[in-house]
Amino acid sequence: MRKFLTTTALSLAMLAGAAQAAENVEVLHWWTSGGEAAALDVLKKDLESKGITWTDMPVAGGGGTEAMTVLRARVTAGNAPTAVQMLGFDILDWAKEGALGNLDEVAGKEGWDKVIPGALQKFSKYDGHWIAAPVNVHSTNWMWINKAALDKAGGKEPANWDELIALLDNFKAQGITPIAHGGQPWQDATIFDAVVLSLGNDFYKKAFIDLDSATLGSDKMKEAFDRMTKLRSYVDDNFSGRDWNLASGMVIEGKAGLQFMGDWAKGEFLKAKKEPGKDFVCMRFPGTQGSVTFNSDQFAMFKVAADKVPAQLAMASAIESPTFQSAFNVVKGSVPARTDVPDTAFDACGKKAIKDLAEANKNDTLMGSMAHGHANPAAVKNAIYDVVTREFNGELTSEAAVKELVTAVEAAK
Ligand code: BGC
Secondary structure, three states: OHHHHHHHHHHHHHHHHHHHHHOEEEEEEOOOOHHHHHHHHHHHHHHHHOOOEEEEEEOOOHHHHHHHHHHHHHHHOOOOOOEEEEEHHHHHHHHHOOOEOOOHHHHHHHOHHHHOOHHHHHHHEEOOEEOEEEOEEEEOOEEEEEHHHHHHOOOOOOOOHHHHHHHHHHHHHHOOEEEOOOEOHHHHHHHHHHHHHOOOHHHHHHHHHOOOHHHHOOHHHHHHHHHHHHHHOOEOOOOEOOOHHHHHHHHHOOOEEEEEOOOOHHHHHHHOOOOEOOOEEEEEOOOOOOOEEEEOEEEEEEOOOHHHHHHHHHHHHHHOOHHHHHHHHHHHOOEEOOOOOOOOOOOHHHHHHHHHHHHHHHHOOEEEOOOOOOOOOHHHHHHHHHHHHHHHOOOOOHHHHHHHHHHHHHHHO
């Protein structure tokens, strides 16, 4: 009897061990700032409550450039993580390589087709099959202003380019850094998204979505670069290489007037216990109201051993739950990836983001972000980054940048 009990206890323990091993996800991501980590914690805790353990694989570097390099090495070594935070065209590139798993079982059962917008499905499905679980929708044409500094400047939100420049001059006169910026290619490109969009929806679409040479080489594109040069004159001397969240910190602390950044910046303000409307102001980059350049973080699910698939599917299902979508995105600064999540729990900026997204979708003014991998595959994106950064740092004149842009994009296509 005793022996029987011991054997039973042993096999039960072994079974539990096996179940635990199966109920684990290894997740590669670049959510390492304070606000991002807080949002990630919502996901970790949600999975833990479902008995799924989390092996963390963080790779610092905003926009995910470094994370994608590490991922390539892992997959080449035959050791793909279970799930990987990924943007737009990168997901499709991995799908083309046949590296991704299949989420159809969960997606079908839960009716994802009906609640996840087509603009996201374009990147979550390949060849008709679900390969990734979208977590959110961010957008890049935002501006985050220190409220006290804005009040000192008269309190009016700038409605166009000239008013923006007047505000930046006012910040300078106040003795603060007008623009909090980090000189990294993806951050320069994030500003370029907004600057190009501020010169017209059609212009943005023809340049970045259609990659039309005449538009890339136009006088208007020269104007976009001229605007970048002008903005460059308002950053501080130490901007080079600074991480984006440290730039957000400058606005939070009142050392800088504003930051041009996607709405993940809001996560930093919230983490610092700052309130929209009271401590900071969120608004669309002047001249881009009504348009949205979006990017969506998705968890691309890699082909993994059969015993790891249940945890992978459970993770995908947890991510798409409406309750999780609300809880996570409230903290992250983004908008739910489903259209049926109420905006009740969101602050004023979040409610605006949800409304803007729905309207842009309806009015055909919703476009993929060039800077964040939703307009073109990585090769083209990186070619554009290179020209934008060189121009921003004064290595190219606007005229030269326009010419380089045309040839670089042509070569990368
Ligand atoms: C991602 C955000 C992230 C930001 C900065 C963007 O590409 O979509 O989730 O917070 O990069 O790291």
